[in-house]
Amino acid sequence: MSTLTHGAELEALELELLLEGVRRQYGFDLRHYSRPLLLRRLRRHLREERLDTFSALQGRVLHDPEAMEGLLGALACPPEALFSDPAFLQAFRTRVVPVLRTWPSLRVWHAGCGSGEDTYALAILLMEEGLWGRCRLYASDISEGLLAEARTGVLPLPREEDVRNYQESGGRRALADYYTRDGNWAVLHPALRDGVFFTQHNLATDASFNEFQVILCRDTLLAFNRSLASRVHERLYESLSRFGFLCLGRKESVARAPHAAAYEELEDTGRVYRRSA
């Protein structure tokens, strides 16, 4: 057998050992993450850490919790800009908000919030639509590091494109009304920042923590393999109240989820589903 094939097999073995080590030492089970993505992100992480092998990374991670946090950070998708998906937010405004208006109180869960850009975009939307007062917005992520960033409510200063996206999403004011400029940073209005409950939650292993009328889980399940994504869908279903809304990413579907039949897709909304049973 050629040495190169050997190299690939060795890498696969090292990856198994790394994942097993991470699970036993920290309780994070990454074994059911989508393997091609995991490989790419970890290979890039190796290069950035100037390490040669997954074994070397394993050595570092097992002995240093900060290195573990670094690894989790490397697995997270880097943040997109505020209002990065205006089409979704526009659809949310026109198709979901009118229903939410008829409910006396709301619990919203943003699962996989990363460093909070999309969470704050949603918060701005809820504020503009007059729902902020009766709404509790929870945002969760596996990474404490990202959550700490999100809690600061400080984002890179929006660019022209972000302002355009905000307007396209149906924004009714000036985006600048929501933050104070500090150099190249935007410090979000305290009412926004303090109104979001950021909490650490591992979708892969933690139980549902409440019942919600709206769940956003957009492009978060891309990171998982089929069996894990299916288990997470089970949890999302349990966490969603009847007639509640589940918002997935533009190229995600409930088709393979355990409760697919209990959802109805709202037409022309990208992927907004309503739980009907």
Added chain:
Amino acid sequence: MNPLGLLVVGAPRGAAAEVQTLLAALPRGLSVPVALALHRGAQELLVGPLGRRCPLPVVEPNDKEELEAGRVYLAPTGYHLLVDRDVVVLSREPSEHGQRPAIDPLFESAADTYGPAAAGLLFGGHEDGWAGLQALRERGGRAAVIGEGAPLEGIERVPLSEVKVWLARLSYAPRMKAQP
């Protein structure tokens, strides 16, 4: 025997017309799935134009959709397209070489998952895709650049008009020596 398991195709935006020609030349009963990463902008609609002359269905898959033989899977705008054992994997990782979808992620995942059963075709003219072609070769897969002339950086070149023959040859590849 390493029967072909997957064909991956990568192309920069400038090669869109040639990609259309390639797709039109695919045999109706192709026994493997085709995964295609074509550089594209946010608003571009490609499934229609690309599918018009292709005898196989051209689709923009959802994440975790099954890869079926005889279908062409086009990377959706804003996502990288990767493959994992007969399953589509989409990713919102940042752009690579300024592109999302980019070619390297697709080719590298094909190399990792399919090894010698993967074949890759690259339309040159962009820096994206070469690392992926290299990965395919390192894992024993077949890799070629579309075009005329002698091998380029050790990689075989196939004229667009002969892709059909190249594919047919792959599907009936004789037993190779480097078998485990």
